[in-house]
Amino acid sequence: MAIYLTELDNDCWFPAPKEALADPNGLLAFGGDLSPTRLRFAYQNGIFPWYGPGEPILWWSPSPRAVFDPKTFKPAKSLQKFQRKNQYQVSINHATDKVIDLCASLRPEEETWINDDMRAAYKQLARLGHCHSVEVWQHGQLIGGLYGVSVGALFCGESMFSIETNASKIALWHFCEHFYAHGGQLIDCQVMNSHLESLGAQELNRDDFLESLLSLKKLNIKENCYNSQWLTPNNEE
Structure with missing residues (x-):
């Protein structure tokens, strides 16, 4: 056809x-x-x-669209226990270019959509203040993270990666808390998969998503939401 x-x-x-x-x-x-x-x-x-x-x-x-509600996001008890034991450090906008590159290079060979042009485009968006990253560190080494695009009180997640156990889950957990505390209301994850579903993502049909987007993109969040900062204590400094 x-x-x-x-x-x-x-x-x-x-x-x-x-x-x-x-x-x-x-x-x-x-x-x-x-x-x-x-x-x-x-x-x-x-x-x-x-x-x-x-x-x-x-x-x-x-349609449908996979989303997280940062207000209701709740990390699994096992993840909370893991973080108490391992004490990963989490930051925002400390290493955006590296996060984008690692999201690209660590994907399976059949998932090659983060090509050189896409990487360059989102790095440019980051320099203009519209693309942001969350980083997870262990002993000063970058071990996980995510990046996406800010649209008012909506954050459009693009990709995430983990080098060590649970690193991307911890990035999402701490970002949800931080984003909600600064007035964020919805995180778009585009298309549902088993990993997102296991973390508690839900689905909205396209009309409902677009209706939410129409109002959320007009809202302002706190100015310091995307300032380069640590979301957890940094024991390496």
Whole structure:
């Protein structure tokens, strides 16, 4: 069956997310670029890029959408016990470029969507203050983390990694607490998978997600939310 898909031009625009295909779920458009202006416009409208080697830039707005509510996020008792024993340190915006690179390099070979162009694009967004990272450290070594894009009181998570046990889970746990304390209300995880589900992610249909996005992107969070800082005591300094 032929698939008819909108090709983007040099103007910064997208079709309405409701026009996304059902199969493959959420595919909305192709082409355009990864400029900061287009990326910010995409996230502000519930759209994100995802594409593989040899493909044009593909833009998606799937339904349902996987999300975390930072207000109700609760780490498993086993994770709390693990952190009390191991005392990983957690920071925000200390090593964003490294987190992006490790999210790319540590993924399985078949998951190669964080390519060089994507890495460069999100690093540029970080320099402009729109992409942020959470880092987990042990004995001064970066062992886990996550990164994503801020849109008002919404945080759009892009990827996470772990080198040591539970590191990405601890990054998410401490970020949820920090984000909520600073006025954050929702964390977008794009598409549900078994790992996200095990951490307590829930699903919203696209209409409900976009309705939430419409209000959340207009809200301001506390100015120091994304300042480079330690979220747990840093025993290495």
